[in-house]
Amino acid sequence: MTALTDHQFSEEFVHTNEIIEQNAAFQAHAVKIAHKLDVAKALKALKRDEKTFDALKNYVSAFTVEECEGYNDDGEATAGVRLLELLKTGNASDLLVVVTVQPGSTSLDFVKFDIIEKMAREALHLLYE
Secondary structure (H helix, E strand, O other): OOOOOOOOOOOOOEEOOOEEEOOEEEEEEEEEOOOOOHHHHHHHHHHHOOOOOHHHHOEEEEEEEOOEEEEEOOOOOOHHHHHHHHHHHOOOOOEEEEEEEEOOOOOOHHHHHHHHHHHHHHHHHHHOO
8 A cells, every 4th residue: 555645645445345234235445544635535436436336325434634533424323423433442543434334124223333333343454454
C-alpha cells in the first residue's frame, strides 16, 4: 500500500468476504485517508466498483482523520456511532470503514449491529495486516 501525502487519495480498499446472515448480506470495506475530503472521494470510488455498487444503497460508515471524525447511519440508528466508537477505542486514525448491508426478508434487529461491528473489525484487521 502506498503512503498518503498532501491530500492524496488511494483507492486501495481492503474488502472482507461477504457473509449471509438470515438472508441479509454484509461486507466491510476499509481504506486509509489523509483528509476529510477523501471520505467523499472514497465513497465515490467504492460506488464505481461493480462488486459493491448495489450494496452501497444501504451502508453505515465512520471515519477519523486529523482532528476530524464522522459517521453515517443510513437509517440504522446508532450503527454509525458504534463504528466510530470502535475506531476511537482502537486509536485508529486516518481511515474510513464502510459496512454494506443488503437486507434480507427477515428482520435482524439488534443482531445486525453485532454483525456490522464484527465486519468492521475484520476490515480493520485486513487493513493493518
